[in-house]
Amino acid sequence: MKKLIWFTILNTTSMVLLIASRITSDSKGFDWLIFVPAVLIVLTLIHFFVERNKLNKLK
Structure with a gap:
């Protein structure tokens, strides 16, 4: 569980x-270097909660 928490904190x-x-x-138009990390933050948080639920079921 500690590794999962540290991974989530560091990645986010x-x-x-x-x-x-x-x-x-000063980029004009759509900036992919803002969009991609925002999506990765959401995916990391989803991954955290899914894995946390799996680990809690094992106890």
Whole structure:
């Protein structure tokens, strides 16, 4: 469970920092380097809750 929590925290933090670094960029149009990390954050959180439920059923 500890490994799952640390993976989620580190992955989410790195994606948030990537989004924060791209907010000040002067790109026109759709910025994929903001969209992709946002989707990865959502997928990481979904993965966390699915795996947490699996681990809780094993107890």
